[in-house]
Amino acid sequence: MSSQAATRSQMSPQTQPGYRSALFARYGESILVYVCFALFVVVIGLPFYFIFVSSITPSTELFNVPPTYWPSIPTLDNYARMVESIPFLTYFRNSVIFGVGSSAVSVIAAGMAAYALARIRFPGSNIIYLALILSVALPQIAVLVPMFQTFNTFRLVNTHHGLIIMMSSLMLPFTIMTLVSFIKQVPAEIEEAAYIDGATTVQIILRVLLPLIRPALFTMFLINFIISWNELLYPLVFAHNVDTKTLSVGLTELTDPGSTYTKPWDMMSALSVFMIVPVLLIILFGQRMIISGLARGALK
Amino acid sequence: MSARPHADRRPNLFARLSLRQRFYVIAILLLLPAVGLRVFTAFYPFLQTAYLSFHRYNPAFDHGGPVFVGLGNFQRMSADPVVQASISFTLVFVLGATFFQLALGLAVAHLLNAAFRLRFLSRALVLIPWAIPMAVAALGFRWMFDDQFGMIPDLLRSLAGVEMRWLIDPNNAKLAVTSVAVWKSTPFVALVLLAGLQGIGRDLYEAARVDGANAWTSLFYITIPMLLPILITTGMFMIVWQLAVFDLPFLMTGGGPGYSTTVIAQKIYLESNSLNYGYAASISMALVGIVAVVGVVGLYLFRRFDVSM
Known part of the structure; x- marks a missing residue:
């Protein structure tokens, strides 16, 4: 781009009035965009670079002053020690169960509720909608103690389904809001036609509406999976054994008795990479859907 | 029959x-x-929190169940320097972070909306900070801000000649935690604002250009007024959501040095872990009260500016 601009400046007469601003309008703007883009890439990318480089730097070299920006001999030792320090595979499995379970339950429950709220006129529907949506503002931490007691009574602490119940519930308000706005955009005439043809409500939901809103459901599934994959507080408080702890809890558990430094960054960065990769894959795969889903939920 | x-x-x-x-x-x-x-997980436990906030209840001592103390917990709160410090840091953190998330988010939204060849790449990249676990970001930045081994102090020293100690200085630690929140959530704000930007008609800008408006006047007289309802709702959403932040300061600084980066949520967590359930509940009610005030102000602003559009 800049070489093109240079050749043009040789060709054009410098004396022409308004030449500078015209040139800027033509090329300066796009150069500015690329400069901003480069800055944006650096600010977003640098932390990931540091995390990745730390994960392949020998732990002795990690504590160099000044810090190492690229290891002399890249190694996978940190990964090996991380896998020995915590039951990595079990935690990984728990994270997947927690993520898939919570997003599936939240999407199903929110989809059902959204249909009732968007399509069926009944007294109190506005109040129920408002109560469901406003409950998003209730801080998780503010109800933690009573919730723990209730979950303890029902023997839901240290269980997958207990964690799934609380996490899916946490994500319901945003999911309902998004799905209601989506269902309202689908013309009701299609369902009315099916109704006149003698279809029951269940048939209408499953055969007519479901195919139409499947992309929205899938988008919310992806978004909710990412949110639950990242969740720390609930598993930290409600999961105390190997069978239910997730990777984010594992991150807080890594300790290295051999090191004087309190936080074993070598192992943490290795685990961090493992936690980032699945999310990156989801984004590569569903970028467009996730962007539209997030914007819709926040705008409506 | x-x-x-x-x-x-x-x-x-x-x-x-x-x-x-x-x-x-x-x-x-x-x-x-x-x-x-x-x-099961919000309304009922919230009623219990409200009930507990007027009681002394530490299961290790109060074997007979919660003991009614009236406003005792709230009196204790008003004299607790840690509660006061956590409320003031939470407010500074939330308002500061939200302001920069909106301002930088608007800038990033313009970048995402600009017509250039790598636009698809910018839209994929922008999702990444939002999508990674907060725990990973908090611990990663904790390491990057480390005084001895961190890259950020080293880069600042060698590139800008700035000598700064981050996580062991109370004010700089506050700045560091806030910056990470801005880094993590600006992309989300940008995506929402991008959807708003796409809804503004091009003809408005063209008409303004004919009338002699430049980029700045277009921004302040077209873009920002047109986006005002979205800016207010997004701002309120970010404030309400970040008032309850827990994992970022908990993992990045542990609330320190001292109590300088302790947020309200972490104070509640600490009191709950010490089994002071009644006291923790009353701090929770204070947090809910702050959220409610923000929500009411937000609704008022939204109505005022949305109707005028």
Whole structure:
């Protein structure tokens, strides 16, 4: 781009009035965009670079002053020690169960509720909608103690389904809001036609509406999976054994008795990479859907 | 009998209902799972928190159950320097972070909206900070801000000649935690604002250009006024959401040095871990109160500016 601009400046007469601003309008703007883009890439990318480089730097070299920006001999030792320090595979499995379970339950429950709220006129529907949506503002931490007691009574602490119940519930308000706005955009005439043809409500939901809103459901599934994959507080408080702890809890558990430094960054960065990769894959795969889903939920 | 053969053949309750009543039943059944989950994990425990906030309850000592103390917990809170410090840091953190998230988010939204060849790449990249675990970001930045081994102090020293100690200085630690929140959530704000930007007609800008407006005047007289409802709702959402932040300061600084980066949520967590359930509940109520005030102000602003559009 800049070489093109240079050749043009040789060709054009410098004396022409308004030449500078015209040139800027033509090329300066796009150069500015690329400069901003480069800055944006650096600010977003640098932390990931540091995390990745730390994960392949020998732990002795990690504590160099000044810090190492690229290891002399890249190694996978940190990964090996991380896998020995915590039951990595079990935690990984728990994270997947927690993520898939919570997003599936939240999407199903929110989809059902959204249909009732968007399509069926009944007294109190506005109040129920408002109560469901406003409950998003209730801080998780503010109800933690009573919730723990209730979950303890029902023997839901240290269980997958207990964690799934609380996490899916946490994500319901945003999911309902998004799905209601989506269902309202689908013309009701299609369902009315099916109704006149003698279809029951269940048939209408499953055969007519479901195919139409499947992309929205899938988008919310992806978004909710990412949110639950990242969740720390609930598993930290409600999961105390190997069978239910997730990777984010594992991150807080890594300790290295051999090191004087309190936080074993070598192992943490290795685990961090493992936690980032699945999310990156989801984004590569569903970028467009996730962007539209997030914007819709926040705008409506 | 013979007048209603249909009802006799299907004597179930549902069939006897009128059409309208059948729809009510269906609506209730469809809402049941969602409402049940919210009642079980939000509404009911919230009532219990409200109840506990007026009681002294430490299960290790109060074997007879919660003891009513009236406003005792709230009096104790008003004299607790840690609570005051955590409230003031939480407010500074939330307002500062939200301001920069909106300002930088608007800038990033313009970048995402600009017509250039790598636009698809910028839209994929922008999702990444939002999508990674907060725990990973908090611990990663903790390491990057480390005084001895961190890259950020080293880069600042060698590139800008700035000598700064981050996580062991109370004010700089506050700045560092806030910056990470800005880094993590600006992309989300940008995506929402991008959707808003795409809704503004091009003809407005063209008309303004004909009238001699430059980029700055267009920004302040077209873009920002047109986006105001979205800016207010997004700002309120970010404030309410970040008032409850826990994992970022908990993992990045542990609330330190001292209590300089302790947020309200972490104070509640600490008191709950010390089994001071009644006291923790009263701090929770204070947090809910702050959220409610922000929410009411937000609704007022939204109505005021949305109606005028």
